Amino acid sequence: MRFRQFLLVSSAILLGCTLFFALLLSLLAYSHDRWLPPVVNHYIFSEPLGGLPADSLRLELLQLNNWQRLKKLSLSGPENSTLVIEGVSWPVSGELIIDRLDIRLPDQLPAALTLSGAARAEVESVPAEDKPSLKASITSGDQPVSVSERPPSMGWLQQELSLRPEYEQYYRQLKTVVAKLDALRQQYQLHTLAIRSLSLQGVPLNSVIRLQYSKDGSDVKAEDGHWQFSLTAKDLAQAPPGVAEPFFFDLRAQLSDAHQALDVTLQGAESFNSDHLNLPAWLPLKETLSVVQEYLANSPVVVSASDIRLAIQLEASRADLAINIPPMVLHGGGLCSIPLDSRTVALRYLAEQPERLTLSLGSTEDHLVSGACLKEHLDGVGLSALQAWSKGLSPASLEQGGRIRLGLAAPVELNLTEKTLNWAEFSGNWQPHDQQAPALQFHVKGIKLTPDALDFTLQNSFSAELKPQAVFANQSRRLEISSQIDAALAVDLAATSADLQQGFPLIKHAQVEILSSDMALKPVPNDDAALWAPAGFELPVFRHKGEGVLVLDHQADSVSRWSLMHHGEGEALIRHPELKQNIRLPYSSDLDVTAPVSALTADALISKLTGVFTGRLIDRPPLTEISADTPGALLPEVSLGFDLNRDALQLHAEAQLELAHIGEWLKLPSQTQITGGQLDLTGRFDISRARLAKLPEDPVLASPNLMAGLEGDFSIRLNRLGGKADGYEFNQVQLPLQGVLTDGQWHAELTTLKAERIYAGVELTDLAVDLNLSGDLNHKVSPVNARFTGLSAETLGGLVLLDRMNYPFSGGETSELTLDKLDLSEMIALGDRQIKVTGLLNGTLPLRLSDTGIAIRQGRVYSSEGEIVLRENSAWQAMLQQQAALASQLRHLNNLHYDLMQGDIEMNEDGQLTAVLTIRGENKAESQPVNLNFTSEQNILTLLKALRLSDHIDKSLSESAQGMYQ
Known part of the structure; x- marks a missing residue:
């Protein structure tokens, strides 16, 4: 600002001096060049002039051709500054023409230069061998504040942002210049000033200047006029090889009392060489140009055309600036380049209330990017890390290239009155040529920055094809993610650089509301043929939608924390070879976690993260693309959650499953049917943070370690189970189970299994057995160990009792x-209804259990009293008629009262039973004693199966007959 004021004042001084000497031409025409310069120096320049001390200026030479033309005038100033004017003429009234004007700037600035306004620049002269310096101070009231004493601060919005005082002062200065020009015009009837050739020391440019007062133009009132100023400059130095156009500079201005317009055109800027400049050290032009050229030389941005145009419109209440930026090319190294189109950037300043600045960046960028170019740019930002993170996203497909688009929908506005910065909308997207490549879109709107907060809304979407992975059964999947968030950040823009170096961020408090988030995993369109033929468990379709709040409270100490609350709903499609059809699992979830701000790594999160998670299966319409015949929720009352506290990760699960319809979706074993029942599951487990921190990264290795570290308790309650399994029937089965889990080993409390009825060819009722259960979560061969004791059941009018039985079977153990x-x-x-046998049977059967079956070794049964009646057995009577020799002996068995029946029982694992029976008794009708020994062999398993099959046939025929005659 001070340097601009200095140039403005210097230009006014030089222009004033020029006009002053031009007005003396009438006197000089009658003077002599020998005695006039001493007179001017003695009577005019001996006094302070234009802020310069006395005798600072000297007239060296004055030559006249005639009273209308000055041949040459030479003026010297302080610090080797000179002003040379050649060929000044006033050929017609109102026109002043200068053939040539040479200016040499002073080597150093004058010792003191007073500027108008509140601000004051103090310039100290230094020895020529030292580098000149410029010290500035700002006067605020009575106490000056040194710029160097103020700590560097980021609080630019905390300071006064108003530009109105400076703008009004600058605008008044322009009006003052216009007023002085009007005064000269009226006093001397001067309406045109032309400098045919201007040469500025150190700048190899040949310039032409013209200043003219005009009233033409439809936008100019008849009584008002305006000044038109033009400056044209061409580079006199030789253009570099390959540059067709030399450097050309054109400046045109229109100045009036109410409006100022400036139009600058720059062509061939690449041919201008700052090394040709030989300017004073205090003028930073050469250094600035060198820095700019060096930056452009090292920048990836290359200007393909150097034609630049700047237009400025100034009024009392506003200022408009428009700059035409030429086409550019963004080089990423090698052969990669992204062209950027020419555009016009517009800046508007409104001095009225509310005082504000608006910036428009021009049109939206939309470019085709080659795959090689994209890969080259991604390599620069760590593509290898991206590939490691995104397994299955196939980054190689990015090599096909695509279209990238960035755009700002509305101008950026800085409200100086309210100290707010607003961006209306900013959007971008990447659309690859290859549909398998990841596609990304984002849209930021409502960006607002104040001294206290930053608010914005973000919408984004991401889609990609996941390449075949083991979890996807070697098939591709389509991943789609979209979200909309509304962020409100409390910022500290008054933070100093020292604060930032100590790690104190600008963001002190942040609250991000996740208005909507949607993640979907679906099959790609071309693999639906294989979608319904899975090789194993799979999630072919998954979708999650939710909302939440992310809060960050950052302070200068260790208590700074972030927290996330999220509520969502979604559903997964489960398929497995054991399922009759795919199962839709709709669910809802709630997440509430918190951690210190410093916990940004995985290890730190494991050790510092705390929070809770709860998930529940719910009943709701489908979200995903699922066929109409897909049943409802598999587990309509299921919840799963975790509580991550300072010491451990605690898991809890609850489930309630109605078993009546399980056969509709699950492939049960052959001839198995579940007709009723309910299964209730609850569990609470935890694993220490120390074990979590030591888990291997490989999931295959991490799973056993995770299971081995679980500790907790569980409850399983089976109620009213009924159904059939391979011909066996069971009703009202009850099993309550309570257990604990320690180091991957689980142990259940002693419990009792009860069943109201079990039918296996022989009907058992009121069955009860005590169970001791345990197991190993990591044991793949036999995960369950069971001990059955005290089994009892009613059957055939009596009881069967089993003292104990262990599982797995050892092969040598007997129960x-x-x-x-x-x-x-x-x-x-059960076997032959034509034989009548009475009596009560007792006995013991030692059972030898193994994986191949059940065997009986040295079993014994007996009955102490009863009756055997065969007279109604037609087969027995027919045999007696056919065997006359045996009939006299065997007829005693037609009605036998026995006092002893005993047998030795043996049975192998295949069910082949051998019974050696001894019967002792008497035919009381004939008073004939009877002793009978015989051996019976039959397959008990086949018999029981036949009994169950005959009952099943009888029941089926009965139901069919009832159905026909109803």
């Missing part, structure tokens, strides 16, 4: 099955 008072009449009726 003893006790038969207590079984009704022989019911037992015999």
Whole structure:
């Protein structure tokens, strides 16, 4: 600002001096060049002039051709400054023409230069061998404040932003110049000033200047006029090789009392060489040009055409600036380049209330980018890390290239009155040629920055094709992510550089509201043929939608924390070979976690993160593309959650499953049907943070370590289970189970399994057995160890008792099955209803259990009293008729009362049973004693199966007959 004021004052002084000497031409025409310069120096320049001390200026030479033409005038100033004017003429009234004007600037600035206004620049002269310096101070009231004493601060919005005082002062100065020009015009009838050739020392330019007062133009009132100023400059130095156009500079201005317009055109800027400049050290033009040229030489941005145009419109209440930026090329190294089109950047300043600045960056950028170019740019930002993170995204597909677009929909506005910065909308997207490559779109709107806060809304979407992975059964999947967030950040723009170096950020508090988020995993359009033929468990379709709030509170100490609360709903499509059809699992989830700001790495999060998560299966319409025959939620009442506290990760799960319809979606074993029942599951587990921190990164290795570290308790309750399994029937099965988990080993409390009825060819009722269960979560062969004790069940009018049984079967262990008072009449009726046997059967059957089956070794049964009646057995009576020799002996068995029946039982694992029976008794009708020994062999498993099959056939025929005649 001070340097601009200095140039303005210097230009006014030089112009004033020029006009002053031009007005003396009438006197000089009658004077002599020998005695006139001493007179001027003695009477005019001996006094202070234009802020310069006395005798600072000297007239060296004055030559006249005639009274209308000055041949040459030479003027010297302080610090080797000179002003030479050649060929000044006033050929017609109102026109002043100067053939040539040579100016040499002073080597150093004058010792003192007073400027108008509140600001004052103090310039100290230094020895020629020292580098000149410029010290500035700002006067505020009575106390000057040194610029160097103020700490560097980021609080630019905390300071006074108003530009109105400076702008009004600058505008008044322009009006003053216009007023002085009007005064000269009226006093001397001067309406045109032309300098045909201007030469400025150190600048190799040949310039032409013209200043003219005009009233023409439709926008100019008849009584008002305006000054038109033009300056044209061409580079006199030789243009570099390959540069066709030399440097050309054209400046045109229109000045009036109410309006100032400036138009600057620059062509061939690349041919201008700052090394040709030989300017004073105090003028920073050469150094500035060198820095700019060096920056452009090292910058990836290359200007393909150097034609630049600047237009400025100034009024009392506003200022408009428009600059035409030429086409440029962004080079990334090698052969990669991105062209940037020519555009016009516009800046507007409004001095009225509210005082504000607006910036328009021009048209939207839309470019095709080659794959090689894109890869080259991504390599510069760590593409290898991106590839490691995005396995399955196939970054190689980016080599196909695509279209990138960036755009600012509306101007950027800085409201100086309210100290707010507003961006209306900013958007961008990347659309690859290859549809398998990741595509990205984002849209930022409502950006507002104040001294206290930054607010904005962000919409974004991401889509990519995931290449075949193990979890996707070697098929591609389409990943789509979109979200909309509304952010409000409390910022500290008054933070100093020292604060930032100590790690104190500008953001003190942030609250980001996740208005919507949507993530979907779907099959790609061309693999639906294989979609429904999975090789194993898979999530072919998954979608999650949610909203939440992210809060950051940052302070200068260790208590700074961030927290995230998120609520979402979604659904997954589950498929597996054991499922009859895909299962839709709709769910809802709630997440609330917090951690210190410093916990930004995975290890730090594991050790510092705390929070809770809860997920529940819900009943809702489908979100994903699922067929109409897909059943509802698999587990309509299921919740899963975790609580991550300072010491451990605590997991909790609850589930309630109605079993009546499980066969509709699950492939049950052959001839298996579940007709009713309910399964309730609850569990609470935890794993220490120390073990979490030591988990391997490989999931295959991490899983056993994770299971081995789990500790907790669980509850399983099976109620009212009923159904059939391979011909076996069961009703009202009850199993309550409570257990604990420690170091991957689980142990259940002693519990009792009860069943109201089990039918396996023989009907068991009121079955009860005590269970001891345990297991190993990492044991793949036998994850469950069971011990059955105290089994009892009612059957055939009596009881069966089993003392113990262990699982897995060791092969050498024996369990003893006790038969207590079984009704022989019911037992015999199972096989042949034409034989009548009475009595109660007791006995013990040692069972040897193994993986191949059940064997009986040295079993014994007995009955102490009963009756055997064969007279109604047609087969027995037919045999007696055919065997006359045996009939006299065997007829005693038609009605036998026995007092002893005993047998030795053996059975192998295949179910082949051998019974050696001894029967002792009497035919009381004939008073004939009977002793009978015989051996019976049959396959019990086949018999039981036949019994179950015959019952099933009877039931099916009965149901069919009832259906026909109803």
